[in-house]
Amino acid sequence: xxxxxxxxxxxxxxxxxxxxxxxxxxxxxxxxxxxxxxxxxxxxxxxxxxxxxxxxxxxxxxxxxxxxxxxxxxxxxxxxxxxxxxxxxxxxxxxxxxxxxxxxxxxxxxxxxxxxxxxxxxxxxxxxxxxxxxxxxxxxxxxxxxxxxxxxxxxxxxxxxxxxxxxxxxxxxxxxxxxxxxxxxxxxxxxxxxxxxxxxxxxxxxxxxxxxxxxxxxxxxxxxxxxxxxxxxxxxxxxxxxxxxxxxxxxxxxxxxxxxxxxxxxxxxxxxxxxxxxxxxxxxxxxxxxxxxxxxxxxxxxxxxxxxxxxxxxxx
Amino acid sequence: xxxxxxxxxxxxxxxxxxxxxxxxxxxxxxxxxxxxxxxxxxxxxxxxxxxxxxxxxxxxxxxxxxxxxxxxxxxxxxxxxxxxxxxxxxxxxxxxxxxxxxxxxxxxxxxxxxxxxxxxxxxxxxxxxxxxxxxxxxxxxxxxxxxxxxxxxxxxxxxxxxxxxxxxxxxxxxxxxxxxxxxxxxxxxxxxxxxxxxxxxxxxxxxxxxxxxxxxxxxxxxxxxxxxxxxxxxxxxxxxxxxxxxxxxxxxxxxxxxxxxxxxxxxxxxxxxxxxxxxxxxxxxxxxxxxxxxxxxxxxxxxxxxxxxxxxxxxxxxxx
Ligand SMILES: Cc1ncc(C[n+]2csc(CCOP(=O)(O)OP(=O)(O)O)c2C)c(N)n1
Numbered sequence: 001x002x003x004x005x006x007x008x009x010x011x012x013x014x015x016x017x018x019x020x021x022x023x024x025x026x027x028x029x030x031x032x033x034x035x036x037x038x039x040x041x042x043x044x045x046x047x048x049x050x051x052x053x054x055x056x057x058x059x060x061x062x063x064x065x066x067x068x069x070x071x072x073x074x075x076x077x078x079x080x081x082x083x084x085x086x087x088x089x090x091x092x093x094x095x096x097x098x099x100x101x102x103x104x105x106x107x108x109x110x111x112x113x114x115x116x117x118x119x120x121x122x123x124x125x126x127x128x129x130x131x132x133x134x135x136x137x138x139x140x141x142x143x144x145x146x147x148x149x150x151x152x153x154x155x156x157x158x159x160x161x162x163x164x165x166x167x168x169x170x171x172x173x174x175x176x177x178x179x180x181x182x183x184x185x186x187x188x189x190x191x192x193x194x195x196x197x198x199x200x201x202x203x204x205x206x207x208x209x210x211x212x213x214x215x216x217x218x219x220x221x222x223x224x225x226x227x228x229x230x231x232x233x234x235x236x237x238x239x240x241x242x243x244x245x246x247x248x249x250x251x252x253x254x255x256x257x258x259x260x261x262x263x264x265x266x267x268x269x270x271x272x273x274x275x276x277x278x279x280x281x282x283x284x285x286x287x288x289x290x291x292x293x294x295x296x297x298x299x300x301x302x303x304x305x306x307x308x309x310x311x312x313x314x315x316x
Numbered sequence: 317x318x319x320x321x322x323x324x325x326x327x328x329x330x331x332x333x334x335x336x337x338x339x340x341x342x343x344x345x346x347x348x349x350x351x352x353x354x355x356x357x358x359x360x361x362x363x364x365x366x367x368x369x370x371x372x373x374x375x376x377x378x379x380x381x382x383x384x385x386x387x388x389x390x391x392x393x394x395x396x397x398x399x400x401x402x403x404x405x406x407x408x409x410x411x412x413x414x415x416x417x418x419x420x421x422x423x424x425x426x427x428x429x430x431x432x433x434x435x436x437x438x439x440x441x442x443x444x445x446x447x448x449x450x451x452x453x454x455x456x457x458x459x460x461x462x463x464x465x466x467x468x469x470x471x472x473x474x475x476x477x478x479x480x481x482x483x484x485x486x487x488x489x490x491x492x493x494x495x496x497x498x499x500x501x502x503x504x505x506x507x508x509x510x511x512x513x514x515x516x517x518x519x520x521x522x523x524x525x526x527x528x529x530x531x532x533x534x535x536x537x538x539x540x541x542x543x544x545x546x547x548x549x550x551x552x553x554x555x556x557x558x559x560x561x562x563x564x565x566x567x568x569x570x571x572x573x574x575x576x577x578x579x580x581x582x583x584x585x586x587x588x589x590x591x592x593x594x595x596x597x598x599x600x601x602x603x604x605x606x607x608x609x610x611x612x613x614x615x616x617x618x619x620x621x622x623x624x625x626x627x628x629x630x631x632x633x634x635x636x
Binding site for chain 1: 369373374375377378381383384385390402405409410412414415417420421422455550552
């Protein structure tokens with residue numbers, strides 16, 4: 001959580017300094033939820049994170065260099081400058097690379113799980129995340145229904161952070177609570193207060209375990225508030241102050257730190273030391289990537305096919 | 317005798333037999349055998365590998381992409397090409413970009429029962445190949461013969477990229493061959509369906525047969541029409557097209573899709589830019605009319621190119 005927060009704050013400052021091409025999208029306030037998912041998954045599981053899942057990506061095993069390289073467009077990154085920011089992954093390792101189209105990753109994870117079933121693998125879980133707004137897509141509906149029909153071990157984490165870009169929930173859906181949809185799909189539903197790390201670890205952990213044990217798709221609806229703009233270009237002035245001051249507006253990271261201190265599981269000095277070493281780790285990653293080459297149009301293949309012989313040479 | 321449709325079934329049976337990574341997913345493809353019976357008995361012969369899908373084209377294609385990431389080679393049957401539009405996003409934005417973005421190939425085959433038949437109307441008749449061809453990262457096949465339906469479908473499944481297999485519904489039952497082929501031209505190579513020296517028709521899929529009938533008609537008038545069957549429209553075998561135009565000096569590109577852009581426009585553009593000097597007359601195109609596809613056979617028969625309209629366009633071109 002802390003590493004995700006420090007890394008993203010650094011990326012935001014690089015963005016403000018004009019050192020990043022494209023946008024920067026933070027998971028600020030969503031780290032407890034996302035990290036809980038990443039920590040509940042195992043090697044060999046499938047994970048398709050979305051925009052606000054830096055914490056989950058790290059917990060699932062992403063090296064921070066991959067994040068920094070993708071944001072900064074290093075030729076050495078997993079996407080080699082072909083894709084930026086949150087659009088990254090290593091599908092061969094079960095870490096799928098999202099496309100922008102909201103809702104699209106859910107059915108892709110379903111397919112990954114169908115393949116694992118064909119191969120006779122047992123105890124595998126596939127997880128993906130979406131926002132409140134993304135639940136309004138047709139893709140969301142098709143995929144969750146498919147997962148239910150096939151009884152797949154899917155965990156679908158819905159981060160209800162109250163806004164889809166600027167659109168509040170009452171313009172996005174009309175049901176009382178998104179978790180009520182679970183019964184309509186024939187999947188198990190869970191609710192969690194995502195400002196509370198303990199609750200996230202507990203509820204998300206349970207959902208992952210139930211999927212693993214063969215209880216079919218699990219839908220977790222988490223309530224929280226987006227503590228940043230949609231992206232760093234957005235001041236989010238449309239979020240009412242009263243909401244920020246309410247329980248939902250609490251910062252899960254600050255709350256988790258206070259809990260650790262209260263329980264004396266960490267001393268203030270140790271926390272400061274940990275934060276300092278994480279900041280140094282992030283600074284070093286950025287310094288490393290800043291020395292790396294950018295992609296070179298002259299050495300690009302400019303071929304989209306895995307079978308170059310089938311490329312339409314007239315288009316080359 | 318084997319029909320075009322049976323060849324498609326046989327190719328799928330062979331793919332399922334030869335490769336444990338292959339499975340079939342689509343609406344009604346299981347016990348029922350598919351809306352056109354292209355998967356007849358396959359669910360029985362290959363238990364657990366021919367799965368009925370909910371009416372969810374986006375999720376059908378999306379799940380095939382996920383399975384391909386994990387090493388499977390899914391065949392997705394879209395019930396009619398027209399209904400691929402709800403799955404468009406996964407095809408053009410996801411399947412087509414996956415390898416380029418991640419270096420993980422996406423070997424999915426999406427079967428699109430395409431083209432018009434009498435009485436099918438605006439939403440069960442479309443030819444979508446030109447729309448999809450605009451997107452990089454896809455291979456698009458348009459078999460015109462029983463032999464190609466069989467061999468190209470087998471090749472489609474073996475290709476490491478997403479393939480849209482545009483099988484023509486009009487040919488399903490109309491077209492018959494003695495048996496299944498033992499050898500075939502590779503994907504990406506066009507075929508001279510009929511040699512000639514006066515004018516070239518470049519076409520594909522069901523229109524190959526309209527062009528062949530028109531060529532027969534014109535042979536009675538003393539003209540020798542060369543018919544080029546593209547077989548694959550992405551990639552297009554531009555060399556074979558140019559070589560034919562070099563022989564005849566005249567080009568008519570015929571397609572069943574709509575006239576704005578598309579395959580025929582692409583063929584004309586290529587010949588104009590690479591082979592203008594080969595032409596003795598302006599290159600011409602013949603496509604469907606620029607309206608939705610009508611239901612009534614009288615209207616439908618006029619909406620799409622047919623042997624008489626191809627013949628008329630050829631006579632016009634030969635007079636130039
Ligand atoms: C299909 C689709 N339509 C529109 C967009 C543009 N878009 C990107 S993020 C976003 C808002 C997403 O809101 P939500 O799902 O609630 O997630 P959050 O950003 O709040 O985490 C929109 C509209 C998109 N990516 N995909």
